Amino acid sequence: MAFLDEVEAQIPDLRRYAHALLRDAEAGDDLVQDCLERAVARQGQKRPDGSLRAWLFRILINRHRDLMRRAPRPGHLVAVDDLSFEPALPASQDQHLALRETEAAIARLPEDQKRALLLVALHGASFDEAAEALDIPKGTLMSRLARARASLRDMTGRNADPAHQMRNKR
Amino acid sequence: MPQDRPPLTEQELIAYFEGALDAPAQQEIENRLPHDPAAQALLEDWAQQNEDIRRLFPAGSDPVPERLTEALRVRTARPASAPWLRVAAMAGLLLLGGGAGWLSHAQFAPAAQMRPMAQAALAAHATYVVEVAHPVEVRASEREHMDTWMSRRIGAHVSPPDLAGSGFVLMGGRILPADTGTAGLYMYENAEGQRITLYVSRQTDPEDSAFRFASSGATQGLHWNENGIGYVVVGDLPRDELKSLGTSAYEQLL
Known part of the structure; x- marks a missing residue:
């Protein structure tokens, strides 16, 4: 497959990830557009043996880091109470609430944990691929994921271990 | 055991x-798991987290927007020069001709200033389109003076495109403070009294970009970068109308 066709094949996954990171489809598409423009401009820089997918996600993630480093724009801050989503499948009231809780919890994760967690959860990226895309050692990714998953458990009140819960009480 | x-x-x-x-x-882990209920519970919970995340952000069923597939063809399809607005002060045009040299320069350029620029343009639009007494500083009747003055203040040769084909007639222009120095704002009006603005400012990022939309309430902005200058067309218009205005402005570069 030609380079551009291979890149194009990754667009749906890039969009899904960008949308999840920014919780805004339009802003997500802007991020993907930035990523694609950069990928085309820098195609000569991609190592021929490296994974194209990891390389593309890496460009997108770097752009997301740039975005977050700048002052967050008021237009994209969503109050936790205003979070809403359209579930892919009809959900019961309880499921719906649980999903909203999860959504709010993800929104509160530190950006580096959020990037790592969404990457492995959404795309079933291989562990090596995710470490490559995030440009961090595997050990760092491991502990980042552990922290993200533990925070998510705490924030959604699913942590059944009372000792652990006590520790995390404010 | x-x-x-x-x-x-x-x-x-x-x-x-x-x-x-x-x-x-x-x-080894699989052998130990049956004897570790806490670990089993944790694994179940993580699986549930993944499922929740996938449900929250489902794979898009909508077709990939054209602007994304277009972004892949930007380098080859886009024209390289813009006669109606040319950056005299920057070596942009010469470098554009340089191909590889320009690309290698561009990839070390700072992050695009797209979004702050679009925001500034939307704010400027909101401030000035409602102005009755002084919508512009220099009227279009003083076009020559306006072009000279605004080009000098912005630090690049600027001259507004003719959008009369879409029914919008140039009223005039003004200058505004901007992150990157001084920006220009042109205002146009149609027969129904509807106004649109074109915001122009120098960008530190020399990379060209495709069209992008930004919005604030009913007000839509369409922005792009060309040869180190950023442009934003803003109006309370549907996106397709704005896009045709933007295309018309952009085509006058050819």
């Missing part, structure tokens, strides 16, 4: 869950 082993650590479980272990290590 396995009962004597200490409980599985979170690190071991994460590595197992994410498929980061080799086959023997994987097998």
